[in-house]
Amino acid sequence: MDLADAIWAPPNNARAFAEVPPTGVVVAEGLMAGEEGPLAGEAVAGVPDARGEAVLEDVVAALRGTDVLVNFLPVGAQHTTELYAQAALLAGCAFVNCMPSVIARDPAWAGRFAEAGLPLIGDDLKSSFGATLVHRALVDALTSGGVALHDAYQLLGGGNADFLNLQDPARLSGKRATKVAGAGASAHVSAAYIPFLEDRKVAYIRLEGEGFGGSPVEVEVRMTVEDSPSAAGNVLEAVRQARAALDAGTGGVLPTTLMKS
Secondary structure (H helix, E strand, O other): OEHHHHOOOOOOOOOOOOOOOOOOOEOOOOEOOOOOOHHHHHHOOOOOOOOOEOOHHHHHHHHOOOOEEEEOOOOOOHHHHHHHHHHHHHHOOEEEEOOOOOOOOOHHHHHHHHHHOOEEEOOOEOOOOOHHHHHHHHHHHHHHOOOEEEEEEEEEEEOOHHHHHOOOHHHHHHHHHHHHHHHOOOOEEEEEEOHHHOOEEEEEEEEEEEOHHHOEEEEEEEEEEEHHHHHHHHHHHHHHHHHHHHHHOOOEEOOOOOEOO
16 A cells, blocks of 8 residues: 555544655555454454564564654554564664654663664653653743642543554553653653544643642643644655665664753
8 A cells, every 4th residue: 555545544643734756665464463452453353464463573674775664553562563663773863753662762772873883762751842852841840930849630531543553551551651751740640532523632731739828829731733744744754864874873762952851
């Protein structure tokens, strides 16, 4: 299947904002190592080349000559993400980990990319304008004004495959860890799958604290964004940074503000 057709294949449901002509790029079967999860697995059942039955050698061969590999595997696919990181090392390309799987935060993986002279960016991409950015801005504004925060929540809803996958509590826990780190303060985080929202993400953010004299301070925000386009700009910038570092011969974890952790 040509990439121009694959981007519209279910369960992809991002808003169409441009016509994409045939690219000549064929979407090849990849690795999943049984980590797609039961819910996401059902969503892609019957999709051509979505079985995830490729082996590491197939992926390495496909990546030869590639500059940057971007990881957008489902939340919780730690082992499969590690296989792709290994494939990047073997193929000699930079690796951008846009998901919460621990790669850049792992000293062992960071060391392997540094030793190979290959750039590594991660983990868990920030959206250009997402709930984590707004949450962090509120935390910074309140704490810089002397407010002592003691409770917060971030309630998220969406209808794309990412939210479907997050209905697995084990997978949500990994996402929660990087979201809390990105928000800059402890918070309760939950995610609901609401099919009719499709690629829209709705976020409710609430912070509670105390100001001067113990006076209560409460802030609530509701925001709605298109999830995929909100991330696209930062993905492009991460790829640009990784390619620039590759050209400069810089290996290891790159300092960046594009990731939550």
